[in-house]
Amino acid sequence: MSSAVSSDLPAASPGSDASTESVSLVVRHRVRAGAQAAYEGWLAETMRVAAGFPGHQGVHVVRPAAGGVEYIIVVRFATCDQLTRWYESAERARLIAAAQPYLARGEQVSFGAGIDYLFPPEHGAAGEPPMKSPAWKQWLITTSVIWPLTMVVPWAFGPVFKALPALGVYGVQHGILAAVIVALVVWVIMPRYTQLVHDWLFRKE
Template identity: 40%
Template structure:
């Protein structure tokens, strides 16, 4: 059964805090779980946000095209078998969230840290989208002049911008600016701007 008004994709955001010394074992576990998820209908990709600054927290982002397809993966026997291996590696239960659309880029690295202010999300998104939407058409216009003003040229530009943002710019920028987006010391005590 399909749900009406679904977002263009949904993301399962999973946060795992590892026990000391379990990182190599957990990395091997990731190598098993990622190909398994990719076998399911509607799978759009996996991003792994690995710990920085000596932390032991991993954030795994698994994207699906619809809620139905994501639930099929969540409730699958394959996933349950893999999840059964986790308790020996974690120092607490896994934290799971469902995020519609592209909101997952601004998921804090740990459940204790709050999501960034809306104005920070706006600035980061603008900083990534603006140069991409200007440079990509220039690039394809130079390489494929026949594409200018055509429907397939617009598709090529849009597909390139989305690929750059999703697979390159957002993961890099949000990781580099993680402490500015969600400061560790202040814990974002002020309420988020809507």
């Protein structure tokens, strides 16, 4: 079962330093009925192997809701070259071959730089390029997530800063609040939010 690759690896722009460009590999897997437990074991092994490659910056998995079958795995690397080494490695080829009995179709893969992985492109029909959601919709969704968090998170941490004055020092508390908000956006809210508004994101106006 072959992979369905939606876009080429991102290339560094002229004059840019590719070594500072964080890139992400977004993989979609549709798991066969009854194979989820075996797939979870395969996924844990894949995450362990990927973590051993240079430049690895973490893996985020969006698991399907109850009754669902589609997994989204986001693997981040510090540079495009380091991601390419993982993507084209013999280790990954072996793992993908081992996953085939658990998959209902070939994996779908896309690549992005920076925070592009928060808005993975939609795979078009055969022979058509992948569809990217409009920038204004990405801005609106991101704002709608960060806006309430900038009100709720500082309020929630108020008692902590009062109990531990050292954490409430100007600058320190801002760093803590920023780290918490970014973590909530990247790993908790946005992957599920984009799935919820998927149809609107890619609706042709």
